Amino acid sequence: MMGAAVLLLGAAAVRFAVAAPGPADPLLGDRPSIADSLLVAGDSAVQEKERRSRPFESGERIDPNLAGDEELDRLPGVGPARALQIVREREERGPFASIDDLARVRGIGSSSVERMRPFLRIDPAVVRRAQPAAASAVGRFASGAEAGPRAGSGRTGRLDLNRATVEELQAIPGIGPVIAQRIVAYRNENGAFREPGDLMEVAGVGEKTFARIAPLVTVGR
Numbered sequence: 669m670m671g672a673a674v675l676l677l678g679a680a681a682v683r684f685a686v687a688a689p690g691p692a693d694p695l696l697g698d699r700p701s702i703a704d705s706l707l708v709a710g711d712s713a714v715q716e717k718e719r720r721s722r723p724f725e726s727g728e729r730i731d732p733n734l735a736g737d738e739e740l741d742r743l744p745g746v747g748p749a750r751a752l753q754i755v756r757e758r759e760e761r762g763p764f765a766s767i768d769d770l771a772r773v774r775g776i777g778s779s780s781v782e783r784m785r786p787f788l789r790i791d792p793a794v795v796r797r798a799q800p801a802a803a804s805a806v807g808r809f810a811s812g813a814e815a816g817p818r819a820g821s822g823r824t825g826r827l828d829l830n831r832a833t834v835e836e837l838q839a840i841p842g843i844g845p846v847i848a849q850r851i852v853a854y855r856n857e858n859g860a861f862r863e864p865g866d867l868m869e870v871a872g873v874g875e876k877t878f879a880r881i882a883p884l885v886t887v888g889r
Contacts, residue, residue: 729789732770733763744783750775760872762844763795826886829867830860840881847872861887
């Protein structure tokens with residue numbers, strides 16, 4: 669009987685040793701668990717949603733030329749997708765000169781602009797800084813007057829796409845800093861423009877944009 673009891677105690681000890689959990693791996697001690705990572709991601713998403721849905725305080729206004737998509741999403745009738753469209757529009761075609769200028773964003777009409785107007789403001793200084801070319805230069809291009817010896821062709825006063833700088837290209841209505849840089853980059857990578865229509869090979873310059881600027885540009889040889 670004594671021998672059997674000893675055997676039973678020995679078997680129990682072995683079973684406990686096998687089943688008992690081992691010590692935690694010290695290499696994993698400082699790493700966050702998957703559950704912790706999911707909690708952090710969930711908290712971040714909740715915080716972003718709260719920022720996007722935060723109501724405007726009395727008298728609070730935002731500048732559409734400076735606000736990020738999260739701030740723009742707070743405007744009435746503007747969801748995440750349209751907020752990104754507003755940011756993309758100002759990056760590609762330059763700043764909004766007025767609140768009414770927001771209507772150039774696809775999907776935003778005059779009624780939408782009126783709903784947003786009480787919550788918007790335009791800082792003229794921001795517009796001037798984003799458009800380094802002088803307003804008088806824009807007027808000269810629009811009227812067909814001489815654009816200067818560097819940019820003009822010498823006969824029509826149109827902007828020479830093969831010589832114009834980024835700053836000079838921004839003087840064309842509808843061409844913002846991003847598109848101007850793409851035009852110069854395209855020219856550097858592919859050589860001189862053979863005809864004004866080659867502009868439509870530049871990302872962001874579609875048929876409608878080209879139709880507006882075609883009378884203002886030319887190509888030198």
